[in-house]
Amino acid sequence: MRQSQLFTKTQKHAPKDEVSKNAQLLIRAGFIDKLFAGVYSILPLGLRVFYKIEQIVREEMNAIGGQEVLLPALCPIENYQKTKKEDLDILFHTKMNNGQDLVLGMSHEEVITPLLQKYVSSYKQLPQAVYQFQTKFRNELRAKSGIMRGREFTMKDMYSFHTSQENHDAFYKKAEDAYARIFERLGLGNGKTLKTYASGGSFSKYSHEYQTITDVGEDLIYTCKGCKVAINKEIIEELKRECPECGSNVLEEKKAIEVGNIFKLATKFSDAFNYTYTDEQGKEQPVIMGCYGIGITRAIGTIVETHHDDKGIIWPESVAPFQVHLVSLCQEDSDVEKANALYEELQAKGIEVLYDDREGVRAGAKFADSDLIGIPTRLVVSKKTLENETIEIKKRTQEEPVIVNQSDLMTHL
Ligand SMILES: [Zn+2]
Structure with a gap:
């Protein structure tokens, strides 16, 4: 699912009368x-x-x-x-x-x-x-x-x-x-x-x-x-x-x-x-x-x-809406194309992916949304990771991401 097309979006605040x-x-x-x-x-x-x-x-x-x-x-x-x-x-x-x-x-x-x-x-x-x-x-x-x-x-x-x-x-x-x-x-x-x-x-x-x-x-x-x-x-x-x-x-x-x-x-x-x-x-x-x-x-x-x-939901794998949240920080067309290709490839392998392909949204805002939505594994693809043929992986439960080679990605999922 492309996040740019998801009909709902995240909000900063919940209704005031909602206490739970x-x-x-x-x-x-x-x-x-x-x-x-x-x-x-x-x-x-x-x-x-x-x-x-x-x-x-x-x-x-x-x-x-x-x-x-x-x-x-x-x-x-x-x-x-x-x-x-x-x-x-x-x-x-x-x-x-x-x-x-x-x-x-x-x-x-x-x-x-x-x-x-x-x-x-x-x-x-x-x-x-x-x-x-x-x-x-x-x-x-x-x-x-x-x-x-x-x-x-x-x-x-x-x-x-x-x-x-x-x-x-x-x-x-x-x-x-x-x-x-x-x-x-x-x-x-x-x-x-x-x-x-x-x-x-x-x-x-x-x-x-x-x-x-x-x-x-x-x-x-x-x-x-x-x-x-x-x-x-x-x-x-x-x-x-x-x-x-x-x-x-x-x-x-x-x-x-x-x-x-x-x-x-x-x-x-x-x-x-x-x-x-x-x-x-x-x-x-x-x-x-x-x-x-x-x-x-x-x-x-x-x-x-x-x-x-305090950042958001942490879904157990078994009931998470998607297994992977692929967050693209790419801006140049050639990089965006590679991120799109990665999204297609993960889906072809049967992995459920929410793909944050939104343009004009800052990296910080994308990460905050990712933590709020709470999908178990976050992948980040950017100009830098593409140049090095790597990808950044972070479990929702982990503080710091890990950098792995793109060719090894599947063994980490
Ligand atoms: Zn007892």
Whole structure:
């Protein structure tokens, strides 16, 4: 992508009312744009990150047998009445022309349960795990955490359907492992994101949240050093301030943001919709359900909160919008031609390149933009490097660049 043609550009300042670091940096660097509080447009750079996160999550869901669908956002209110969620403050309501009440989905048990009921009714057709990436709507009272808490956002939500609690629990464990791999791949692993014990509601002892530790987090969690799990604020007293896995009472209070959660739903939703299957003996049995969420837009904000410095974003390789930021300081036509050729060559080798080919922009401004956008590897080509047949390489995480021979470039990428 030629930066001269990129339709967004970097800005010196973020909107004054934008207090969160993730939104300030994402807006200034041209990844997102704010329409109003809690509602953002995702711009070309941001969408590249979005799709990479989505793809990582998709691969891990497919690996445990998930099948992807896309459910509607509009839902008849009757479905929410069945699950007694129709009066929730955070539910957005709307109407059809004929007066029928609809809601904008905030989660999709109300759509997926009757859908499965239509197609899956025998033990022979179970288990099933179905997931989607969908826009969700929540009428939040306040939305001040940038894209970490939006009124409209994208989530991956998976729902599992099993014939017994035992089979469900085995799948739940698989999902836990998949979640650990996802956060590792997103650059949120290695102790940054902890499986956190949370209230299971009335139908299970616990649910699990995936909480990323960050000072701007809205949640308080209590972490156990020994087993790398945490407990959320709601159940810390109930657990007598002890780790549920090792019994240690040496717990550290930390601020965190919830990036995912997994729930054992037991028969809560199958009961609400009277969803049963026929077992080997021909008897009707309730279907055992689970749900598994990850906030995709929230993950973008969380990655930025945990990967930045005072100059800008520092994207992990796995989700960076481009692998290489090629910055040209060339001015003479013959040099510009060589820089163009290098850009074509890198692309031909399958490398994703943002090419800063802008004319009339000072070197200092180009470097500042490069640091702000945060692509992992910066290459600088100039009259001087071309004369010496070299190129300057700097990782976003490094202070000083390294000069290498142009012929050796590929071994450094
Ligand atoms: Zn422990």
